[in-house]
Amino acid sequence: MATQRLGLIMHGVTGRMGMNQHLIRSIIAIRNEGGVLLANGDRVMPDPILIGRNAEKIEALAKANGIARWGTNLDAALANQDDSVFFDAGTTQMRPTLLANAIRAGKHVYCEKPIATNLNEALAIAQLAQGSGLKHGVVQDKLFLPGLRKLDMLRRADFFGRMISVRLEFGYWVFEGDLQPIQRPSWNYRQQDGGGMILDMMCHWRYVLDNLFGEVQSVSCLGATHIPTRWDENGKPYDATADDAAYATVQLKGHNGEPVVAQINMSWATRVRRDDLVTFHVDGTHGSAVAGLSSCRAQSRVTTPRPVWNPDVKQTMNFFDQWQEVPDSVTYDNGFKIQWEHFIRHVVEDAPYRWTLPEGAKGVQLVEAALQSWQERRWIDVSPLAL
Numbered sequence: 001m002a003t004q005r006l007g008l009i010m011h012g013v014t015g016r017m018g019m020n021q022h023l024i025r026s027i028i029a030i031r032n033e034g035g036v037l038l039a040n041g042d043r044v045m046p047d048p049i050l051i052g053r054n055a056e057k058i059e060a061l062a063k064a065n066g067i068a069r070w071g072t073n074l075d076a077a078l079a080n081q082d083d084s085v086f087f088d089a090g091t092t093q094m095r096p097t098l099l100a101n102a103i104r105a106g107k108h109v110y111c112e113k114p115i116a117t118n119l120n121e122a123l124a125i126a127q128l129a130q131g132s133g134l135k136h137g138v139v140q141d142k143l144f145l146p147g148l149r150k151l152d153m154l155r156r157a158d159f160f161g162r163m164i165s166v167r168l169e170f171g172y173w174v175f176e177g178d179l180q181p182i183q184r185p186s187w188n189y190r191q192q193d194g195g196g197m198i199l200d201m202m203c204h205w206r207y208v209l210d211n212l213f214g215e216v217q218s219v220s221c222l223g224a225t226h227i228p229t230r231w232d233e234n235g236k237p238y239d240a241t242a243d244d245a246a247y248a249t250v251q252l253k254g255h256n257g258e259p260v261v262a263q264i265n266m267s268w269a270t271r272v273r274r275d276d277l278v279t280f281h282v283d284g285t286h287g288s289a290v291a292g293l294s295s296c297r298a299q300s301r302v303t304t305p306r307p308v309w310n311p312d313v314k315q316t317m318n319f320f321d322q323w324q325e326v327p328d329s330v331t332y333d334n335g336f337k338i339q340w341e342h343f344i345r346h347v348v349e350d351a352p353y354r355w356t357l358p359e360g361a362k363g364v365q366l367v368e369a370a371l372q373s374w375q376e377r378r379w380i381d382v383s384p385l386a387l
């Protein structure tokens, strides 16, 4: 069986996501496995060139990972006809321009979320990609989390009966930077640099809600900046101008047409006492389930205990013990890597691929609707995008 090369320009890979999830856990892992397997038994070996601003940094990263090609000139890389895919995990603000340049240079494009910081730019880049005849995709990594895959299996098995509601709890304490070192980049807390909880996370929740629970119809959202001062990478205090928490309610049209209510709490100013850093609690008439990143626990109608409200006696039930673990029935690979493999098959053998730039634009649409709801203190309807 033959192995063909796929030239891949990778931008933004010195960053947190680009380096860990995309370069090391995805592309290097795929290379170490001998490439992506195609339907005809052939393999595709990604051959990346790493592009970044800082020559020393990018060279060190390439060498540390056994990558022969690197550079600082993105235009020159885009001009190379031997590289047919452009990937971006750089800043969100630069993304639509970089994607547009790559598309105009005839490259297939794949990128991190969100695809833009506003809906106008998101629609423009999605339309450009659609009209180009090139392949395009955006990361929707949460769909590949073991916890959510188990939850989706329960849904497809009709475990929930009529789905009623979903409660999504996301967040953890992000250190301010004065006492303990920060664990997320400081730009995340500056609106002028593309930061903010709503922009960062609502684009994820859009595809999670649409795919697993029901089509998003309407949103009500309250944002907040709970921690107004933080300290940056150099220990310098700065004003946190972006929202660091948001509290939203979303109305969904379930997969069987039923109304589903989704409540979303997301905060970088909360301390965790739940199963995981994100949990999805689904209630249905015939069963409930709670998924974290990797595990999922279920309770059916017939195994539901009978709690009795009595404030005069101490609670004897341990509610956490009353759920059944959904077992790991398959091996779960890294979600970013799985999506890369799908995208590479899409490029090389035209395999079906759903996570396109118009899907990414829907994410930005929910971001904008949530921000508008917060600003105007009212519900905002989310209508189908004209794409």
Ligand SMILES: NC(=O)c1ccc[n+]([C@@H]2O[C@H](COP(=O)([O-])OP(=O)(O)OC[C@H]3O[C@@H](n4cnc5c(N)ncnc54)[C@H](O)[C@@H]3O)[C@@H](O)[C@H]2O)c1
Residues within 6 Å of the ligand: 011, 012, 013, 014, 015, 016, 017, 018, 052, 053, 089, 090, 091, 092, 112, 113, 114, 139, 141, 185, 200
């Ligand atoms: N899918 C996910 O779960 C997830 C999680 C976190 C971040 N992200 C997304 O990934 C992207 C990067 O986030 P991150 O947390 O890795 O950020 P980061 O700050 O760690 O990395 C940003 C990258 O962009 C580069 N960069 C910054 N300014 C630049 C400039 N002016 N010119 C050229 N390059 C520049 C940096 O060198 C670095 O490589 C964002 O769009 C973010 O929304 C996705």
